[in-house]
Amino acid sequence: RKEVEQDPGPFNVPEGATVAFNCTYSNSASQSFFWYRQDCRKEPKLLMSVYSSGNEDGRFTAQLNRASQYISLLIRDSKLSDSATYLCVVTAEGASGGSYIPTFGRGTSLIVHP
Amino acid sequence: DGGITQSPKYLFRKEGQNVTLSCEQNLNHDAMYWYRQDPGQGLRLIYYSQIVNDFQKGDIAEGYSVSREKKESFPLTVTSAQKNPTAFYLCASSIEIPRRTQYFGPGTRLTVL
Numbered sequence: 001r002k003e004v005e006q007d008p009g010p011f012n013v014p015e016g017a018t019v020a021f022n023c024t025y026s027n028s029a030s031q032s033f034f035w036y037r038q039d040c041r042k043e044p045k046l047l048m049s050v051y052s053s054g055n056e057d058g059r060f061t062a063q064l065n066r067a068s069q070y071i072s073l074l075i076r077d078s079k080l081s082d083s084a085t086y087l088c089v090v091t092a093e094g095a096s097g098g099s100y101i102p103t104f105g106r107g108t109s110l111i112v113h114p
Numbered sequence: 115d116g117g118i119t120q121s122p123k124y125l126f127r128k129e130g131q132n133v134t135l136s137c138e139q140n141l142n143h144d145a146m147y148w149y150r151q152d153p154g155q156g157l158r159l160i161y162y163s164q165i166v167n168d169f170q171k172g173d174i175a176e177g178y179s180v181s182r183e184k185k186e187s188f189p190l191t192v193t194s195a196q197k198n199p200t201a202f203y204l205c206a207s208s209i210e211i212p213r214r215t216q217y218f219g220p221g222t223r224l225t226v227l
Contacts, residue, residue, distance in 0.1 A: 032214060043204055043218035044157070087156070091214055100214055101172075102147075106156035 004090045006105035013112055017078045021108045023088030024070045031100055032091040033064055033071050037084045038107065044087055047073075078112045085109050117141065118219035120205050125224045127199075135190045135222045137205035146188035147206045147216065150174060157204060163188055192224065199226045 006023045013019050033050035048055065050062040050071050061074040071090075075082055088105040118139040127133045139146065145164045149157040159172030163182040177196025182188055188207075192199045202223050206216040 034215065041202075041223075043221050046215060046217065049215065089216075101159065101162065102214065102216060103159075104149075104157040106154075 004088055004103050004105040006086075006088050006108045008106060008108060010109035010111050013078055013110070015078055015080060015112055015114055017112075018074065018076045019078060019110065020072055020074045021086055021088075021110075022070050022072050023090075023105050023108075025088075025090040025103075026069065027090070027092040028066075028069060030069075030090045030092040032102075033062075034089040034091075034102075035060075035062055035071075035073050036087040036089060036104075038087055039084050044104075047086070075110075078110075080112050080114065083110055083112045118205060118207055118217060120203075120219035120222050122222060123220065125222055127224070127226050129226055130194045132194055133192050133199075133224065135192065135203055135205075135224070137188045137190065137219055138186055139188075139207045139219075140186060141207055141217065142185070143207035143209055143217075144185070145208045145214065146182070147208075148172075148178070148180065148188070148190045149204045149206065151202045151204060151221075160190065199224060 004025045035047040036044040037047045038044040048057050048062050050064045054063045059076045063072045085107040087107045089102050091100045091102045121136045147162040148160040151157050158174050160178050161180045163169035179191045204221045205219040208214045208216045
């Protein structure tokens with residue numbers, strides 16, 4: 001399995017700002033894409049799946065660019081509660097075939113300040 | 115309520131002892147996974163299982179063992195052969211097809227003294 005890469009940050013932004021993260025992946029056969037949010041010392045929680053057509057959930061927008069092999073997450077009108085680490089996940093076929101294994105990026109840290 | 119449970123939340127063991135971490139899910143998911151996370155690092159896959167009585171090694175399986183005797187349960191044993199076992203251990207499950215969206219348990223923090 002190939003790597004998934006993210007800028008670790010931290011991204012330090014004021015409340016109300018718009019911030020965007022990118023995540024690149026190297027396996028062109030990757031099938032599924034996700035963004036997870038992880039708070040300090042907690043488990044990752046699914047933020048949103050990423051579809052080819054792009055998708056939006058409130059202040060969050062995710063995009064997939066298969067040609068350039070990256071996914072992005074845009075957060076508008078940042079809130080203090082958005083402070084967390086954002087993990088990019090890409091699923092591709094495992095070496096043994098027939099199984100699709102998620103690979104996690106190391107995460108991008110976001111700090112939203114007053 | 116449906117979900118994934120891991121126990122215990124914190125675990126302390128002496129060096130050289132084997133320890134088993136519990137993971138149970140009642141989501142009726144086929145696939146289950148074990149990850150390890152070290153401070154400032156991403157999640158690294160230890161083992162995964164797509165079906166009962168079958169499991170596959172992940173990227174860092176050395177020093178670990180698992181079993182999958184029931185669909186709901188996927189315990190992880192950290193053996194004395196694991197050179198640096200202190201870490202945050204996360205269990206996840208997913209429907210096998212089509213998108214394999216994973217849901218995580220709350221994790222177990224293992225400290226080896």
